Amino acid sequence: MNETPYPPLPNVRRIVEDGAGRINRYPDHATGALLAALSARLEVPQAQIVVGPGSAGLCQHLIQALGPQRGEVVHAALSFEAYPLLIANAGARPVPVPLAGYRHDLAAMAAAVTPDTRCVLLCNPNNPTGAVLHRAEIDEFLDRLPPEVMVIVDEAYREFVTDPDVPDMVQHAKGRENVCVLRTFSKAYGLAALRVGYAVAPPGVATATRMLGGVFFPNSFGQAAAVASLDTVAEAELATRCAELARYRQQLTERLLGLGLPVAPSEANFVWLPLGTDAEPFTERCRRAGILVRGYPGLGVRVTVGDTGANERLCAVASNFVSTGLSAVVS
Template sequence: MNEVLPRLRSVLDDLPGFRPGPVHAAANGTVHLLAANESPDGPLPSVAAAVADAIGDINRYPDGAVTALNEDIARRLGTDPDQVVVGCGSVGVAQMLFEAVGEPGAEVVYAWRSFEAYPVLAALAGLRKVAVPLRGDRHDLTAMAAAITADTRLVIVCNPNNPTGTVMRRAEIERFLAAVPADCLVVFDEAYHEYVRDADVPDALTLLDGRPNVVVLRTFSKAFGLAGLRVGYLVAHPHVAAQVRKTRLPYAVNHLAQVAARASLRAEDELRARVEDVVKERDRMRNALLDAGWSVPASEANLLWLKLGDESVGFAAACAASGVNVKAFPGEGVRVSVGAPAANDALLAVAFDYSRPSEH
């Protein structure tokens, strides 16, 4: 007798669901985690102490309005608290944005390849997905603007882009914004903002003035090293922020996460010194790979994109055998997070031993 299953949303049939990749160890037990774009450093002592002091309060619900952290972020950025919305990681805030615009017939435009969550969030929010191919590893803003229709509610610019690390610069962004209808939200996903050293890449906060449709998305997961606690936020026009805030699940940002994020803002100078170390390692790795004949776009994030095409899975397997965990995109490339020097050296050793991409 055939089993009758409950009826659920049909869109779920085509969604793979999030599955973190397995962690591979070398024969000697060595593990290097270079797959998830995390900070290689543990929490600063001051941040760890603040979290430890707060553990005694976890029998109580957190501040559901995230008031103190909202105010700290606004003070740090020079904006108003009513423009800030904090959520469960920047992907959680992105989900809130998608929910805020999602209704039958609405569209979202994004570059592809870009952050893997965008098509999933779009499907869950009932948005029609319009993916615009990259051009030369970068967003094609002209094509993205041309893809906007009367049904487009949201356009995402991931800057720097994940997984390529490439950036869009001020002049092309200004032209793009001039072409976007004023009633269409433009979200600048700046998860890797702190790693940018190209002076021509604008801080998207400078684009907010006079543009109620611009939203800036950031996170504490990368440069601030709080990936395990999940804190992200957006900055937007007060009306947009107020509407998006309505989609936040009650108590979505836990108490320890709020405490850690506030302590991290107080320790920002120390954290930025760590970020500078990552930037130096990023440039060292890329230069070494270029010298060895690899194709690696210039990156302004804490990652490198190895354009390996059909060799992507094979190279990732070679890395795994040495305990180096990377992220493969079959048929396209491999994303390598910038880690501690020893981990980065292990990645380079695999790359130098692997047959050159040009040899295939």
């Protein structure tokens, strides 16, 4: 599920171990320390930040907070597979717009906006294809939409991006009233099990979203670990890890391409193999070798970039698949 292969930072591990002795106490319901740390780091007022148990849950609450007047949510397909469920849970109807190749089709998404559109979801980089949207095309898209249509940009994989033309939307959209950004501590920060994410939104939307969240989330471990992950030493270590993972991504891509497999360019911590009818046999071959990849039957396979050992094992299976597999794509 696109988790980092790195172990927890030593300080984060200590916080969780030490916290075990205090689980009789409730977490800070106002998440004060985490809001203060995020506000300082992002240079965004606390009134615009909502923290919650993972960015997926926050995505649902944001969509819910933007309703109920208009009922449709436009999103890309193929994209994060939870979107249709989150949209439906928020009382809205998903309006999927097919990708153009591996990328969002922004022209088609703009054309899918109607007077009933509540918001548009952009996933940048896109899960599972790894493709990115650039600054200029996002600006053009935002300028084109009616001002009442909110655009939620899901940046769950932002920290793995090396392409300089991909905007940091928290900074880039400052001053825009029609943009919300979702971020998570689950991926690059390595805190997936602790369930911490945040949204940056216009103050009114942030307040409405906060009202929908459960009380006492994230829990004490999640709050403290996220705060510790935002200090300058931890941030530097995490940035080093992300840069290393981006190099592994490049190496893995080149190895798989070298074997003759199709690989889409990725800016995330996973790569997309558009294997078509070979997606299922490839996924099964990996499973039998003890490697969990994400197969999308008839479309492709998403492979999370691991450490060098895991990537080697994947390449060995891929090599074997190419030489002996049922490959329609390769043959």
